[in-house]
Amino acid sequence: MTDLTQTLARPRARLAGRLKLALCLFAVLAVVPPLAHAAGEPFLIVVATRMMVFAIAALSLDLILGYGAMVSFGHAAYLGLGAYAVAILSRAGIDDLVLQLLAAMAASALFAAVTGAISLRTRGVYFIMITLAFGQMAFFFFVSFSTLGGDDGVALPARSTVLGLPLLEGAQGMFYATLALLVAVFAGLYRLTLSRFGRVLTGTRESALRMQAIGFRPFPYQLTAYVIAGCLCSVAGVLLANQAIYVSPAYMSWHRSGEMIVMLVLGGVGSLTGAMAGALVTIALEEGLARFSDHWRLGFGLVLVAVALFSPGGLSGLLRRLGLVRDAT
Amino acid sequence: MFNLFLLQLLNGAQFGVLLFLVAAGLTLVFGIMDFINLAHGVLYMVGGYVMAMMMGTTGNFWLSLALVLPVTLAVGLVLELLVFRRLYDRSHLDQVLATFGLVLVLSELVRILWGSAPLSVAMPEILSGSVPLAGPMRYPVYRLAVIGVGLGVALSLWFVIARTRVGMLLRAGAANRSMVSALGTDINRLFMLVFAAGAMLAGFAGAIVSPILSVDPGMGDSILILTFVVIVIGGVGSVKGAFCAALLVGIVDTLGRMFGPILLKSLMDPAAAAQAGRTIAPMLVYILMAAVLFWRPAGLFGRAVAR
Known part of the structure; x- marks a missing residue:
């Protein structure tokens, strides 16, 4: 009997542990700008902003890949849709961040609903490949969109404003806006994965057949998750465009989609904290190795191969094996 | 107009044949081992670079081409031994x-060894001419030779798969891997063979395309994604499907780029059509x-899989 109560209590304790880890992460991030200024390295603020932008993207992918077992190889398309929403709207004279976010999410929801409905007809390798195909379609659409710079991309006149205020102009404003959105996305996904909807999604991941047997049709749940993930990833795209003040189709190349999967697998699939950690580590590795050598991709690639071969479960798996975290799946 | 169509049709077929050479090995790796290999395009690139390097040292096209095969075979074997073998069950x-x-x-590594600038490979003397096509148009012999070689490889692959013992095991492995293993076939050796042969074919494709396109570090990426498209349209694990889909993709891509704007011009004004x-x-x-996956979720020649 005690065994049973322990089994029942464990997930709750595990979740609380993971939440604590995430809160620690946010607290550390919040003090990055003052510390960077104190250390005389303001460049670190920009790097940390990029990390958080990709953390949002990785979180959104984790909802479908980690919780829904839908391996999308075209998730970067939503990054690009968000970025191009900023470019198109600012060209039309609308440079309010809120409006741009809404437009980006609406466009992404539409794209995700249509492509998701088609993609979800397939399974396994075919799902991976059809999402890749839709990602490439979006990529080539913007590559040949010559009024928006085509292949070369387009520089934005300025960063977006928030309710008329130029809050994003400085590196610090950009940083804290990104942090705020990251916390919001994390909180939303944390609630969502614990809700009834999240439970059904996770159940479908474990066994679609059993979920059907107890009366749930997986498709509406999977499609809804797919649409939500697309919307949230476009938020990262809006931020990425603002951070770089530049938009290009390279944001949605298949390399980016692959990199997002890499982030998740590095951090540990199916854990929101792991997704964020994976994004932070990936960008840190890239930036760190790039400072060290022009041929940083060699080292980065070797790290990825080594993790895949010797550390199943990514960072969470490593921490668990080292005994630093209990049950951090 | 008809001449142009014929010309582009041949170009499409040549591109399709190339796609088939790369896709043939990858579709078997996908189908039999259920293994996702993003690194297959890199082997195509390695083939191109080895060809360029050998041409630089020997200056002889045929000798270089003959050397590309064992080198890419070896690269494939090394990768299989060091990395892929450990990942089949993951x-x-x-x-x-x-x-x-x-x-x-x-x-x-390729960038470090050869730099980022594109390299070019000279065409062999004997294939550098062109033959008259209908009317005043001529078509390069080399491209025709590529089509011929590709069809030859396709035929011999068909023979190996449909008529030999190894081919029988391959087909059985694609259908039910554990059963073949239980019947006493060393499935790991079979995997290694398929993998190395696929690597060699991809390297061969990279080598024979090098006189037409230039050799550069991005060449693997661009072909990899199209190869995935070919494999998925044809049905994972089906070499016959890969062949049909490769020609289809090659021809649709080439004709679409040429005639798409022309067709659209009859529907809307020229600027918008362009x-x-x-x-x-x-x-x-x-x-x-x-569209293919919408109507046939397992591709044209794929078996319906319950995964």
């Missing part, structure tokens, strides 16, 4: 992580793939 995600890492490593044509043409093969 999830697709671990496979994506490892092979994505390999793409980065091998592309960067823009729309440029936009839609590169998307055509992906639209084709999405």
